[in-house]
Amino acid sequence: MNEERRRFIKFVGLGAAGVGIGLLGFSNLSKLLTSAAALGPNDLKMRKWGMVIDLGKCTGCGACTEACQAAHFIPFNQEWIKIYELHDNPLAPSYHFPRPCMHCEDPPCRNVCPVGATFRRDDGVVLIDHRICIGCRYCMVACPYSARYFNWGDPPHTPEELAHDYSPEEPWPHQRGVVEKCDFCVTHGEKGMLPACVIGCPSGAVYYGDLAEDAVSNGKEILRVSEVMRVRQGYRFKEELGTHPRVYYLPRG
Amino acid sequence: MSDEEMERIVFRPLVYSGRGFYALVVLLSGLTLLGVYAYITQLSQGLIVTGMNDEVIWGIYITNFVFFIGISHAGTLISAILRLTKAEWRRPITRMAEAITVFALIVGGSMILIDMGRPDRIQNVIFFGRMQSAILWDFLSIATYLTGSFIYLYLPLIPDLARLRDKLKNVSRFKMWIYRKFSLNWKDTPEQKRRLELGIGIMAVLIVPIAVSVHTVVSWIFGMTTRAGWHSTIFGPYFVVGAIFSGIASVIIAMAILRKAYGLEKFLKPKHFKYLGLMLLTLNIAYLYFTLSEYLTTGYSGPEAEALLLEQIFGGSYATYFWIFAVFGIIIPAFILAIPKTRTIGGIVVASVMVNLGMWIKRFIITVPSLAVPQVGLEWGMYSPTWVEWAITLGAFSAFSLLFLLFSKFFPLISIWEVKEAPATSDEVSE
Numbered sequence: 001m002n003e004e005r006r007r008f009i010k011f012v013g014l015g016a017a018g019v020g021i022g023l024l025g026f027s028n029l030s031k032l033l034t035s036a037a038a039l040g041p042n043d044l045k046m047r048k049w050g051m052v053i054d055l056g057k058c059t060g061c062g063a064c065t066e067a068c069q070a071a072h073f074i075p076f077n078q079e080w081i082k083i084y085e086l087h088d089n090p091l092a093p094s095y096h097f098p099r100p101c102m103h104c105e106d107p108p109c110r111n112v113c114p115v116g117a118t119f120r121r122d123d124g125v126v127l128i129d130h131r132i133c134i135g136c137r138y139c140m141v142a143c144p145y146s147a148r149y150f151n152w153g154d155p156p157h158t159p160e161e162l163a164h165d166y167s168p169e170e171p172w173p174h175q176r177g178v179v180e181k182c183d184f185c186v187t188h189g190e191k192g193m194l195p196a197c198v199i200g201c202p203s204g205a206v207y208y209g210d211l212a213e214d215a216v217s218n219g220k221e222i223l224r225v226s227e228v229m230r231v232r233q234g235y236r237f238k239e240e241l242g243t244h245p246r247v248y249y250l251p252r253g
Numbered sequence: 254m255s256d257e258e259m260e261r262i263v264f265r266p267l268v269y270s271g272r273g274f275y276a277l278v279v280l281l282s283g284l285t286l287l288g289v290y291a292y293i294t295q296l297s298q299g300l301i302v303t304g305m306n307d308e309v310i311w312g313i314y315i316t317n318f319v320f321f322i323g324i325s326h327a328g329t330l331i332s333a334i335l336r337l338t339k340a341e342w343r344r345p346i347t348r349m350a351e352a353i354t355v356f357a358l359i360v361g362g363s364m365i366l367i368d369m370g371r372p373d374r375i376q377n378v379i380f381f382g383r384m385q386s387a388i389l390w391d392f393l394s395i396a397t398y399l400t401g402s403f404i405y406l407y408l409p410l411i412p413d414l415a416r417l418r419d420k421l422k423n424v425s426r427f428k429m430w431i432y433r434k435f436s437l438n439w440k441d442t443p444e445q446k447r448r449l450e451l452g453i454g455i456m457a458v459l460i461v462p463i464a465v466s467v468h469t470v471v472s473w474i475f476g477m478t479t480r481a482g483w484h485s486t487i488f489g490p491y492f493v494v495g496a497i498f499s500g501i502a503s504v505i506i507a508m509a510i511l512r513k514a515y516g517l518e519k520f521l522k523p524k525h526f527k528y529l530g531l532m533l534l535t536l537n538i539a540y541l542y543f544t545l546s547e548y549l550t551t552g553y554s555g556p557e558a559e560a561l562l563l564e565q566i567f568g569g570s571y572a573t574y575f576w577i578f579a580v581f582g583i584i585i586p587a588f589i590l591a592i593p594k595t596r597t598i599g600g601i602v603v604a605s606v607m608v609n610l611g612m613w614i615k616r617f618i619i620t621v622p623s624l625a626v627p628q629v630g631l632e633w634g635m636y637s638p639t640w641v642e643w644a645i646t647l648g649a650f651s652a653f654s655l656l657f658l659l660f661s662k663f664f665p666l667i668s669i670w671e672v673k674e675a676p677a678t679s680d681e682v683s684e
Contacts, residue, residue, distance in 0.1 A: 077307070078307075082629075084629050084630035085630065085631075086629075086630060087631075097629070099629055108478065108479065111385055111386070112385075112387060112388070112477065112478070113383065114378055114382060114383060114386040114389050114392070115374075115377040115378060115381040115382065116381050116383050117381075132377055134369055134370070134372075134374045134375065134377050134378065135369050135370020135371040135374075136365075136368070136370070136388060137310045137311065137370065138386070138387075138388055138474070140307070140310045141310050141478055141480065141624065142477075142478045142479070144479045144628055145628065145629060146307075146308070146628045146629055148307075149307050150300070150307060150370065151299070151370070152299055152300045152301035152305070152306070153298060153299040153300075153301030154298075154299060176299045177299060177300065177369075177371040178370060178371060179370075237629075241479055
């Protein structure tokens with residue numbers, strides 16, 4: 001973990017030196033990534049964690065899913081980031097479509113939760129407090145992206161998982177009868193690391209960062225979000241529903 | 254009918270129980286215990302023992318929930334509407350109808366608890382409840398309806414309890430204690446009468462909007478999501494009409510069974526079945542109209558998911574269920590009820606049984622296929638209920654019947670004082 005963090009900081013440094021901090025406009029990003037752990041909760045409002053997924057790069061290998069499952073100690077039937085094969089244009093071939101939790105700005109799951117177990121932090125990350133969840137699964141019914149999973153039986157445990165202190169940000173040890181989903185690896189970002197799926201993707205299709213800084217990274221390069229959205233005509237999945245996802249997609253070139 | 258004869262018939266189930274009664278209690282208790290055993294299995298292993306999964310998130314527990322909340326409309330709403338419109342023929346049937354409501358609400362509400370992954374945290378709904386959630390709306394409206402229905406069942410019982418207190422001999426001390434305690438020192442004074450009538454009148458007015466709100470809010474649990482087949486503006490009235498539809502059918506079935514079992518032919522006359530049968534026919538046509546309106550609008554120009562869903566309902570994996578509902582739950586009952594020749598007590602009861610079976614299936618078709626529609630990609634969700642779910646369902650129906658059966662042994666099924674007070678109309682002539 002620590003090595004990854006150092007590598008990430010190094011690449012941020014290299015990237016900054018190479019392309020020029022001012023030009024990319026991520027001076028705040030590097031500051032944020034290196035000092036995030038020291039910030040108080042009020043500073044969450046300054047951040048907008050988001051993701052950009054380049055569908056042109058995704059090969060559908062499933063490494064992101066596996067990395068996520070290992071990092072969160074979840075069984076194989078839970079795919080917090082799941083690769084679908086979509087074929088929405090009869091004249092074009094089908095393509096792979098990774099679907100994490102969209103961390104909507106107006107999340108239907110949060111809206112329908114009867115007990116406020118699902119909540120949205122000031123930085124836009126949608127999380128579940130498993131100490132409150134009553135297991136009614138209304139959030140799963142409401143989510144238009146099928147991004148939520150339920151612990152129908154007892155989840156498999158490991159000693160490492162059981163030794164961990166539970167928090168909604170790092171929601172393990174897992175328990176039966178509650179709903180689970182992608183947590184955007186929010187503690188990674190705060191420690192200056194990238195989410196498990198981003199690190200796990202061998203083709204660098206998944207980018208993560210602070211949209212307020214207009215910068216996301218896949219661990220190899222940094223994209224300026226507004227720029228790449230304009231050039232590649234990025235979009236959000238099911239935009240018409242008005243959920244305002246924080247995950248953006250770049251169509252195949 | 255003389256007072257003595259009326260009391261003899263109505264009191265008989267309270268003082269005498271035959272072998273059939275005990276056999277039925279044993280059977281229903283056994284089936285209820287089977288459901289309890291299934292629920293204990295589910296508690297110990299989790300909802301994994303059900304057929305539900307991450308795609309089809311809700312199953313027949315929610316189907317049962319909608320069904321029982323639906324038949325709960327039988328009673329109180331029908332009784333209140335008939336009371337408010339001063340339909341005199343209502344008098345012998347209101348008590349049964351109101352009892353159905355209370356027991357259906359208890360069983361229906363417990364279905365939600367059974368469906369929960371963490372029933373031990375039910376108190377969170379009170380301590381952490383968010384009014385933004387349709388589940389909270391449901392929680393409040395069902396709790397209000399249960400309270401209101403209970404009061405509305407209890408108030409007209411008071412004079413009858415006093416009569417039992419004064420006239421019944423040779424009953425257990427427990428029963429006598431109930432009659433004494435809950436008749437609230439009723440002496441049939443004009444002032445007591447005035448207050449009681451006022452109370453019943455207020456409850457009858459209050460209960461109508463509450464009952465309408467209950468099934469509207471149940472429909473909104475579905476309607477507030479973006480799922481295909483659910484996100485519909487007519488869902489509120491559609492559910493309310495469906496609820497009254499299956500509710501009337503339930504009253505008819507209960508009436509027929511109790512009439513036979515307790516010899517109530519002198520109270521529950523062919524005209525009661527005929528009137529309720531005609532109400533059932535009206536609601537049948539209304540439900541057909543709503544169903545057509547709903548499916549035609551979404552099917553003609555709805556989004557793709559809606560079209561896929563309708564394809565599966567009309568001709569795909571849910572077609573068998575749908576056409577059983579449409580033919581046996583709507584069309585055939587409509588003919589049985591419309592043709593004077595088949596509109597006999599027997600015919601009306603057969604139609605009511607078909608309607609209720611059809612409406613259970615319809616609630617299944619509302620709940621499950623919409624969840625099975627793929628939201629991302631092309632893979633449909635699969636669901637087949639396990640023995641645990643079937644056992645709990647069977648247990649729920651048995652518990653409902655058992656509660657009603659026990660009620661019939663403690664309280665008079667016919668509101669004696671109300672029947673007595675019926676104005677001397679051309680009642681017998683209209684037969």
